[in-house]
Amino acid sequence: MGKMKKKKRKTRRRYGILLLVIVLVAGLFFVTWNAKQIVFAKSNVVEYGSDTQAMDLVKSVSGGTIVNNPQLDTTEVGEKRIIYKVKGWFLTKTIHHDITVKDRKNPVIKFQDKKVSIAKGEDYALYDNVKSVNDYGYGALDYLSQKKPDRGTYTIQSNANKHKKGSYKVTVYAKDMNGNTAKNSYILKVRAKSVADEEKDDADVTIKKGQVLVNLDNPLDDTYKSEDAKKAKKALASLQEAASDEGYDLSLLSGYRSYKEQEGLQQDQDPFSVPGYSEHQTGLAFDVGQSDESFDESEAGQWLAQNCASFGFIIRYPADKVEITQHSYAPWHIRYVGKAAAQAMEKKNQCLEEYLGVSTNE
Structure with a gap:
């Protein structure tokens, strides 16, 4: 036990x-x-x-x-x-x-100028003074020709009459993809046409949506140079620096050329080499990397095509837009249009003529 x-x-x-x-x-x-x-x-x-x-x-x-x-x-x-x-x-x-x-942020609307003056009867679109309309998360909003904006768009309302003297309020209304709204206004003054305005009509430069258009139907006069040339040069430096950080060489081959300088480069077989028909005169166009169509097969050329819009540039003469631009494919030729416009064109696969709604005479 x-x-x-x-x-x-x-x-x-x-x-x-x-x-x-x-x-x-x-x-x-x-x-x-x-x-x-x-x-x-x-x-x-x-x-x-x-x-x-x-x-x-x-x-x-x-x-x-x-x-x-x-x-x-x-x-x-x-x-x-x-x-x-x-x-x-x-x-x-x-x-x-x-x-x-x-999404707690409203769209941001920016203008070229808060006050715009045009001559009576001058060819002017109300969106010409719109610099950018951006949503913080979505990017550039598209223009819509109607009274109220849909999501992801902006519209313009005004009683402006370009054929009648006076001051008019032009208001831009924007709505982002999540329904946030914003509005901003500028003043359009329509003045009596002066002698200088009459003379200007004969050598007018085509500017739409704040962008100067240069092609075979829209030449420049011998004195034109864009006010955004310095901004474009600064944007180019940022683009080249970013490319260099990734190991790509986008050296400048050609930049600004005056009307007079272009006279010495004119070629019989190239209508775009005629003074007044080259984008280089604007100070907004640059040739970089390698001036050969095979440039788009190189890593540097592919990086440029994929990233240039982030710095405000477009490939001005794309391979699939030759019939519209009337210019052969040039993967090395970039044009500064600003980030909002560049990203809008990239999103819709548009060339500059399509973005501005301008047809060309083939």
């Missing part, structure tokens, strides 16, 4: 020790598990279209380190759940963080 009692006591002791070990292990697991915590930023709202990353929302991590690569998509508004994985000694804990992507 004594031996039986001793055996039972030993068994109870073993179970007690085992139970204690289980409790200690469970307690250690509980402490370790709950020690894995992430402290997030106070606000759980992220701006639509922003560069905010999932890790930007983390203030601190305790009990381990984040071992996954959590993703955050800000290109669409709505509720988002971000998954973080925190690993400690031998355990990995999954932590969910719910945020909301909101």
Whole structure:
């Protein structure tokens, strides 16, 4: 009997020790598990279209380190759940963080000038003074010829009469892809036609939507140079620097050429080499990289085609637009039009003539 009692006591002791070990292990697991915590930023709202990353929302991590690569998509508004994985000694804990992507910014409308003066009867479109209409997350908004804008567009309202003297208010209304709206206005003054205006009609430069158009139907006079030439040169420097950082050479082959300089470069077989018909006179056009059609097969040429719009440039004479531009394919020839216009053309696969709504006489 004594031996039986001793055996039972030993068994109870073993179970007690085992139970204690289980409790200690469970307690250690509980402490370790709950020690894995992430402290997030106070606000759980992220701006639509922003560069905010999932890790930007983390203030601190305790009990381990984040071992996954959590993703955050800000290109669409709505509720988002971000998954973080925190690993400690031998355990990995999954932590969910719910945020909301909101579009709280209105479209931005910019004009070339706050006041515009034209001669009575002058060929002028109300959108000629619109420099850009952009949505923070979406980019350039498209012009729509109607009273109220749809999402992703802008419209213009005015009682302006270019055949009647007076001052008129021109208002641009914009609506972004998420329904945010904005409006901005400029003043259009229609003045009596002067002798100087009459003389100007004979050598008028074609400017639409704030863009000067140079082609076989729209030449320049011998004194024209764009006021945006300095801006274009600065944008070119940024483009070349970015290309260089990626290992590509976009050296300048040709830039601004005056009307007089173009006289010395005129070729019988090239109508675009005739003074007044070259975009180089504007100061907005540049030849870069390599002046050969095979340039588009090079890595530098492909990088240029894919990235030039981000710096405000377009490939002025695309391969699939020869019938419209009346110019042979020139993958090295870029034209500065500003970021908004360049991105709008890229989005719709348009050349400059199509973007401006101008037909050519073939």
